[in-house]
Amino acid sequence: MDSKVILKTQDLSVYFGDNRILNNINLSVHSSEILGVVGVSGSGKTTLLLSLLGLVKPSSGTVLFSHKRKKDYVFKPVNEHLDYFRSHVGFSSQHPSFYTKLTIKENLSFFGNMMLVGKGLLQQRINVLLDLFELKQHRDKLAEELSGGMQKRLDMAISIVHNPLILLLDEPTGELDPLLRKEIWFLTKRINEKGKTVILCSHFINDLEQVCDRIAVLHEGNLITVGTPAEIRERISLYDQVVVESVPGNYDKIISQAYKDKHIKIRKHIKQMNYLIFLVENGHDSLKRFISILDSNKEKIIDVRLRKPPLEEMFELI
Numbered sequence: 001m002d003s004k005v006i007l008k009t010q011d012l013s014v015y016f017g018d019n020r021i022l023n024n025i026n027l028s029v030h031s032s033e034i035l036g037v038v039g040v041s042g043s044g045k046t047t048l049l050l051s052l053l054g055l056v057k058p059s060s061g062t063v064l065f066s067h068k069r070k071k072d073y074v075f076k077p078v079n080e081h082l083d084y085f086r087s088h089v090g091f092s093s094q095h096p097s098f099y100t101k102l103t104i105k106e107n108l109s110f111f112g113n114m115m116l117v118g119k120g121l122l123q124q125r126i127n128v129l130l131d132l133f134e135l136k137q138h139r140d141k142l143a144e145e146l147s148g149g150m151q152k153r154l155d156m157a158i159s160i161v162h163n164p165l166i167l168l169l170d171e172p173t174g175e176l177d178p179l180l181r182k183e184i185w186f187l188t189k190r191i192n193e194k195g196k197t198v199i200l201c202s203h204f205i206n207d208l209e210q211v212c213d214r215i216a217v218l219h220e221g222n223l224i225t226v227g228t229p230a231e232i233r234e235r236i237s238l239y240d241q242v243v244v245e246s247v248p249g250n251y252d253k254i255i256s257q258a259y260k261d262k263h264i265k266i267r268k269h270i271k272q273m274n275y276l277i278f279l280v281e282n283g284h285d286s287l288k289r290f291i292s293i294l295d296s297n298k299e300k301i302i303d304v305r306l307r308k309p310p311l312e313e314m315f316e317l318i
């Protein structure tokens with residue numbers, strides 16, 4: 001991965017009316033990396049992508065892109081150079097952008113002409129994309145006749161028909177089954193291997209762990225952390241999960257006593273129908289204290305165990 005910063009935000013905030021969507025975001029995107037943006041629904045992922053594209057104007061702060069001069073690089077505001085910037089960026093949204101009554105080849109040709117790709121070069125690009133996305137044998141099929149996975153492949157192919165430097169993908173596998181998700185991630189890696197910088201949003205954090213060089217975590221419009229999957233795992237590993245299940249399950253009393261116990265350092269707890277999960281800093285010592293609390297309340301232990309939180313449960317730590 002090239003360490004050169006190709007795109008960045010500086011103190012980016014976005015408000016829609018009185019609603020704050022993004023709050024003071026400072027994020028750098030490195031050339032040739034795959035950067036994943038993850039967060040629960042409503043965390044601001046799509047707004048961040050649209051801000052990077054210049055489709056949403058910052059309420060404050062700015063989005064800057066790296067522009068090559070003769071001898072060096074300078075950063076320029078995206079919103080002041082929209083036409084130039086967008087000629088170097090591709091975007092695939094959650095919803096299809098192709099025309100259902102056109103064939104695969106016709107769609108690629110139409111969008112290539114829209115992006116002012118020269119006629120001879122466009123035909124070369126179409127042939128490359130048909131091969132890359134394994135659409136060659138379906139080139140004359142109407143888009144409306146394609147399966148969901150093939151439609152997503154077509155949408156991604158359209159987004160890079162003009163050979164952009166940066167590709168932005170918004171929930172590229174949102175409605176696909178696990179097998180098709182795997183296929184899209186494989187194609188994303190192939191695109192990246194051709195020198196493209198890829199920024200993608202997804203709530204499938206386990207998938208992102210496999211495909212991304214770095215992951216940025218958004219929560220309620222705030223950038224919580226950025227790092228490699230390994231770095232994020234290490235940060236999460238500061239906490240342990242103590243799982244408690246007992247009968248008769250007077251959990252409100254157990255919760256109250258646990259928070260009062262000075263030997264248990266609780267960050268947060270989650271109350272399910274028949275068990276509790278406590279996020280704690282000192283798992284081993286806490287486990288013994290929970291057993292003591294259960295005994296003192298004459299609870300019959302069904303399950304008490306200690307575990308590291310899996311990456312997909314990271315939002316429970318926020």
